[in-house]
Amino acid sequence: MSTKTRIPIHVKVSTQSILHKVDFNNLPFGKHHTDHILVCEYKDGQWQDVHIKPYQDITLDPAAKIFHYGQSVFEGMKAYKDKKGDIWLFRPFENQKRLNISAERLAMPALPQAYFMDGLCELLKLEKDWIPQTDGSSLYVRPFMFASGAGFHASPADKYLFVIACSPSGPYFSGKIKVLIEEKYARAANGGVGFAKAGGNYAAQFFPTHLAKERGYEQVIWTDDNTHQYIEEAGAMNIFVRINDTLITSPTSDRILDGVTRKSIIDLAKYKGIHTEVRRFTIDELIKASANGSLKEIFGAGTAAVISPISGFGYKGKDYALPELENSYADRFKKMITDIQYNRTEDKFGWRYKVTE
Numbered sequence: 001m002s003t004k005t006r007i008p009i010h011v012k013v014s015t016q017s018i019l020h021k022v023d024f025n026n027l028p029f030g031k032h033h034t035d036h037i038l039v040c041e042y043k044d045g046q047w048q049d050v051h052i053k054p055y056q057d058i059t060l061d062p063a064a065k066i067f068h069y070g071q072s073v074f075e076g077m078k079a080y081k082d083k084k085g086d087i088w089l090f091r092p093f094e095n096q097k098r099l100n101i102s103a104e105r106l107a108m109p110a111l112p113q114a115y116f117m118d119g120l121c122e123l124l125k126l127e128k129d130w131i132p133q134t135d136g137s138s139l140y141v142r143p144f145m146f147a148s149g150a151g152f153h154a155s156p157a158d159k160y161l162f163v164i165a166c167s168p169s170g171p172y173f174s175g176k177i178k179v180l181i182e183e184k185y186a187r188a189a190n191g192g193v194g195f196a197k198a199g200g201n202y203a204a205q206f207f208p209t210h211l212a213k214e215r216g217y218e219q220v221i222w223t224d225d226n227t228h229q230y231i232e233e234a235g236a237m238n239i240f241v242r243i244n245d246t247l248i249t250s251p252t253s254d255r256i257l258d259g260v261t262r263k264s265i266i267d268l269a270k271y272k273g274i275h276t277e278v279r280r281f282t283i284d285e286l287i288k289a290s291a292n293g294s295l296k297e298i299f300g301a302g303t304a305a306v307i308s309p310i311s312g313f314g315y316k317g318k319d320y321a322l323p324e325l326e327n328s329y330a331d332r333f334k335k336m337i338t339d340i341q342y343n344r345t346e347d348k349f350g351w352r353y354k355v356t357e
């Protein structure tokens with residue numbers, strides 16, 4: 001048991017590391033797993049001790065409610081290693097808070113902050129050799145919680161598992177992406193779970209994204225479920241557009257995820273004096289701006305992809321290309337954010353969190 005933490009953490013170290021099997025010069029996103037996972041069970045109305053143990057399968061009752069009613073929420077985070085070998089997280093308390101916001105919406109128990117933070121830091125210290133040091137690579141961290149309690153009654157489970165698994169990862173996308181503006185399907189609706197990081201929100205994207213891919217697009221731009229006129233998100237990311245020099249992003253709502261990268265970009269833009277508008281915007285506005293040349297950029301923002309520039313979009317059978325820009329906002333924000341994340345620059349906002357002593 002660790003002596004430094006405030007909660008009981010039991011650590012069983014793997015005797016068979018698979019670290020040597022991974023090519024760190026050629027890291028796909030999210031494919032490899034590290035040697036250990038963290039598991040904590042909720043039962044009898046409380047969270048039990050935290051266990052860090054060798055990476056292994058999780059055995060569940062076939063009636064576990066995750067399988068039937070989809071009670072499952074997750075977070076996406078990254079751990080970075082700087083030149084000196086110190087380990088950093090980026091705004092981890094935002095993820096910890098959001099996990100509980102998501103959990104509440106799905107009638108799941110809140111996880112106390114110490115279980116999340118102390119458990120995560122202990123796991124990262126154990127997995128420190130798994131954190132890539134090359135630019136563009138990091139240790140993707142996936143905390144998740146799901147209903148392990150069993151029963152076919154459609155009601156919340158009485159048992160849950162909180163798990164953290166990690167994956168040494170390279171970039172999520174290899175280059176610019178071409179997107180299709182969705183006219184029929186929606187990822188979220190008012191009063192629904194769109195703002196939560198619920199597994200089902202992502203499952204609901206797979207079929208429309210598959211249809212878009214068949215038509216030669218890589219991702220779907222989500223529009224509002226009511227009119228399909230307002231632009232809301234880009235694939236599994238928040239969306240930003242630049243019209244002339246104004247940066248625009250949709251406001252968070254029942255339907256839009258309160259992304260950590262999204263809010264960091266808004267703060268950085270304000271700090272840099274970039275005129276920023278957090279407001280609803282329509283497809284019409286984009287098409288008019290594209291026609292008169294004022295539409296300069298569209299990019300997605302999220303933890304996994306950081307910032308993903310969009311090369312063009314399709315709508316109602318027509319393609320609209322975006323210009324190639326020098327010194328784009330996408331490149332500038334990506335540099336500003338990753339410089340903070342990898343401890344390459346001063347952190348004026350206090351976003352960096354040191355894991356190692």
Ligand code: COI
Pocket residue numbers: 075076077202236302303304305
């Ligand atoms: C992330 O950006 O970390 C996410 O959670 C999106 C995921 C679908 C890769």
